[in-house]
Amino acid sequence: MEDHKTRVEGLAVRVKQFHKDGIPFRLYHGSTNSTRPSVRSLTGSLDVSHMNHVISIDEQSLTCLVEPNVPMDALVDAALEHGLIPPVIPEFPGITVGGSFAGTAGESSSFRHGLFDTTVDWCDVILADGRMTRASKTENPDLFEGMKGTFGTLGVGVLFEVKLLRATKYVELSYQSVSRSITEAKALIHDACRRPAGEVDFVDGIMFSKQNGVVITGKFIDSNEDGLPITTFHKPWDDWHYLHAQNIMHRELSRQKAFPEKPATSSVHQELVPLKSYLFRYDRGAFWTGSYAYDYFITPFNRITRYMLDPFMHTRVMYHALHRSGMMEQFIIQDMALPWLNIEKFYDWVDAEFRIYPQWLCPLNGYGAGGGLNPHGDRDEGLNGKEGMMLNIGVWGPCPGEPVATNRAIEAKLRELRGMKWLYAQTFYSEEEFWSIYDRKAYDGLRAKYNATTLPNVYDKVGDSRKNRGKGLTGIWSVWPLAGIYGLLSCIKGGDYLRKAKD
Numbered sequence: 455m456e457d458h459k460t461r462v463e464g465l466a467v468r469v470k471q472f473h474k475d476g477i478p479f480r481l482y483h484g485s486t487n488s489t490r491p492s493v494r495s496l497t498g499s500l501d502v503s504h505m506n507h508v509i510s511i512d513e514q515s516l517t518c519l520v521e522p523n524v525p526m527d528a529l530v531d532a533a534l535e536h537g538l539i540p541p542v543i544p545e546f547p548g549i550t551v552g553g554s555f556a557g558t559a560g561e562s563s564s565f566r567h568g569l570f571d572t573t574v575d576w577c578d579v580i581l582a583d584g585r586m587t588r589a590s591k592t593e594n595p596d597l598f599e600g601m602k603g604t605f606g607t608l609g610v611g612v613l614f615e616v617k618l619l620r621a622t623k624y625v626e627l628s629y630q631s632v633s634r635s636i637t638e639a640k641a642l643i644h645d646a647c648r649r650p651a652g653e654v655d656f657v658d659g660i661m662f663s664k665q666n667g668v669v670i671t672g673k674f675i676d677s678n679e680d681g682l683p684i685t686t687f688h689k690p691w692d693d694w695h696y697l698h699a700q701n702i703m704h705r706e707l708s709r710q711k712a713f714p715e716k717p718a719t720s721s722v723h724q725e726l727v728p729l730k731s732y733l734f735r736y737d738r739g740a741f742w743t744g745s746y747a748y749d750y751f752i753t754p755f756n757r758i759t760r761y762m763l764d765p766f767m768h769t770r771v772m773y774h775a776l777h778r779s780g781m782m783e784q785f786i787i788q789d790m791a792l793p794w795l796n797i798e799k800f801y802d803w804v805d806a807e808f809r810i811y812p813q814w815l816c817p818l819n820g821y822g823a824g825g826g827l828n829p830h831g832d833r834d835e836g837l838n839g840k841e842g843m844m845l846n847i848g849v850w851g852p853c854p855g856e857p858v859a860t861n862r863a864i865e866a867k868l869r870e871l872r873g874m875k876w877l878y879a880q881t882f883y884s885e886e887e888f889w890s891i892y893d894r895k896a897y898d899g900l901r902a903k904y905n906a907t908t909l910p911n912v913y914d915k916v917g918d919s920r921k922n923r924g925k926g927l928t929g930i931w932s933v934w935p936l937a938g939i940y941g942l943l944s945c946i947k948g949g950d951y952l953r954k955a956k957d
């Protein structure tokens with residue numbers, strides 16, 4: 455803890471200096487899972503990459519104290535040593551505690567526990583003027599809520615108390631195939647989400663086409679009493695998780711065709727997956743987006759090439775390549791949460807307009823992008839269903855049209871259907887539009903109260919990615935396949951991929 459205090463004091467001195475000099479600094483911690491182009495510079499960013507320690511784990515209170523740059527895989531490893539895990543663990547191992555708290559992060563247990571930020575009891579914050587304070591439900595509660603989902607624009611979180619749960623050895627997965635529509639998937643998800651903890655602990659789904667998909671539920675389990683097959687997703691020879699799920703779906707749909715009289719429920723595929731392999735099951739291939747790299751380099755996409763290129767197909771490396779190549783500008787990478795009643799309308803519209811598959815489905819408990827960035831008056835329980843449930847739809851794929859126009863169309867549709875997008879991705883709102891969605895008065899009030907007005911505001915950081923478009927590779931380097939090769943070589947070289955030497 456003493457070392458931690460020293461690290462924090464060093465950062466507070468630096469923040470004080472930024473404040474004195476009026477520098478609107480940004481945070482740098484060595485990596486990102488955001489897909490917005492980075493505008494960080496060496497001189498204009500606060501480096502918190504050394505804040506990567508799990509300070510303590512308390513088996514009695516089921517909590518841990520962690521610094522912000524602890525990535526999810528390190529947090530899981532540390533907690534598992536005590537037979538514990540955090541309730542919400544974003545699917546990519548490099549996502550950090552600080553980024554998850556301030557940048558919105560959810561996953562397949564979020565139908566029960568909400569976003570990652572709901573699992574934090576309190577955090578220590580360096581305010582923008584260098585003062586230290588603590589934020590929790592009882593101490594500076596407005597700051598605590600405000601820090602969530604406001605992308606570090608109120609202060610810097612330097613220590614977090616995160617809740618923990620008892621871990622088990624495996625997760626037992628059940629795959630239910632969807633053969634008709636998103637409505638069928640929605641019903642299966644809804645049913646799973648209503649079942650008690652211990653029976654269903656994880657829920658997500660993948661749609662492979664307008665009609666077909668798979669809903670995957672998981673439960674914590676310690677022993678393999680039923681002798682189920684054990685599957686892993688972390689070894690180079692393992693199937694990527696979505697391909698495995700797709701194979702199961704195809705088998706089941708063929709069976710249904712051959713034996714239409716047999717009920718689908720009799721053939722739910724079940725297996726056990728070791729806990730950590732389950733938690734980071736989408737790491738290899740970044741769900742399925744890794745397959746687009748094979749398309750880009752005109753490389754066969756099969757088990758052998760996946761095995762051979764495995765070192766490049768983990769999300770940490772893929773994010774490095776994405777940022778260096780600037781290729782996020784050619785893709786739609788959006789996670790969007792829709793109120794339960796409007797899911798079909800949105801899904802059908804995306805199908806008609808873009809036909810991008812697969813799509814990820816992830817139910818989320820509650821509504822909101824974190825307390826600090828409240829959408830205006832949209833907390834409509836009636837519309838979201840009794841439980842305030844939302845469905846996250848992940849649409850990630852090559853952009854079928856002009857990227858800005860395509861993203862703008864999605865943003866407009868979301869507004870019409872009272873959905874929201876997660877701002878880790880690229881956004882293209884005008885300032886007026888942005889603040890017609892989010893409550894500026896409340897947000898600005900917090901910034902003034904906590905002396906944070908010297909920091910970039912949330913619109914400056916995440917409101918309009920056009921400002922930073924094309925700041926990546928230019929000229930010949932931006933042309934196929936040089937941009938991809940450049941990204942690849944940069945991964946091999948390693949090092950900092952987010953900061954420029956000068957402002």
Ligand SMILES: Cc1cc2nc3c(=O)[nH]c(=O)nc-3n(C[C@H](O)[C@H](O)[C@H](O)COP(=O)(O)OP(=O)(O)OC[C@H]3O[C@@H](n4cnc5c(N)ncnc54)[C@H](O)[C@@H]3O)c2cc1C
Nearest residue numbers: 486487488522550552553556557559560605606610611878
């Ligand atoms: C439902 C849902 C599903 C998602 N699924 C995925 C997924 O499967 N894969 C994926 O990659 N992403 C996913 N995301 C998004 C991802 O969780 C966020 O982008 C997350 O913020 C990434 O964490 P990071 O550590 O890379 O953060 P960064 O990108 O580094 O930071 C995010 C923001 O938080 C700020 N920040 C970081 N540390 C601190 C701190 N200590 N104090 C204050 N501010 C800080 C940064 O300045 C930045 O603005 C999902 C989000 C949602 C809501």
